Amino acid sequence: MFIIRGVNVFPSQIETALLAVEGTLPHYQIVLTREKGLDEMEVLVEVTSEVFSDKVGSLEHLHNRLGAALEHTLGIRAHVRLVRPRTIQRSEGKAQRVVDQRNLA
């Protein structure tokens, strides 16, 4: 669990949202940053051949649906970034789910 903007977030909530949109759970990673004193959450989501389409509109639709599902589940906004398959680091077969770059002192 981590806290962002005073809200408790569990990775399982993120998974629920991603699963609801895509049907299967894509590889993902949560990146937390702090800009001008404000916490930001970005969720990187790998694009698989199954959800990938030749149409720009379909991908933008997927992007928007992921963003909406996350906001609905978490109650806060998250930026979604679609990334290439197998680009999110996996350590010993398990992905590092949360990268906290906020330098919380």
Next chain:
Amino acid sequence: MKIHQLSLFLENQPGQLIEPCRVLARATIDVRTLSLADTEQFGILRLIVSDWQKAAAILEQAGYAVNVTEVVALEVADRPGGLAEIMDVLEAKGDDASGINIEYMYAFPFGRGDRAVIIFRFDRPDAAIERLQSAGINVVDGVDVYSRVS
């Protein structure tokens, strides 16, 4: 009649395009034509290649999300009004009151004599082919396109 097009998901960053080009080069796959669509975040590279099955397999192996779509290649008269004639056929009219939508299109770098060859991605490719052929427009066969349109 339909042609297999490969689409690749790319991130919109420097260096993203060179890798798939190298992968195809190593496998001696020839790119007949291509189009690159971009948004702020990502890009979609669409390819017509000499051996699409092999290309799809090696690109997936190289870690790409690959989509295979059926597109249609048409001969278009290379003169003013050539493309308009194609659009006339696709427009909604007569017994088929629904128009055929073009999702996107791009051309081959080489033509056939006085005709250009253009790739069309239709929402209803079969309906489009039927209508175009009955209007006398030449739909280019896949074999011709994968080998060499010249």
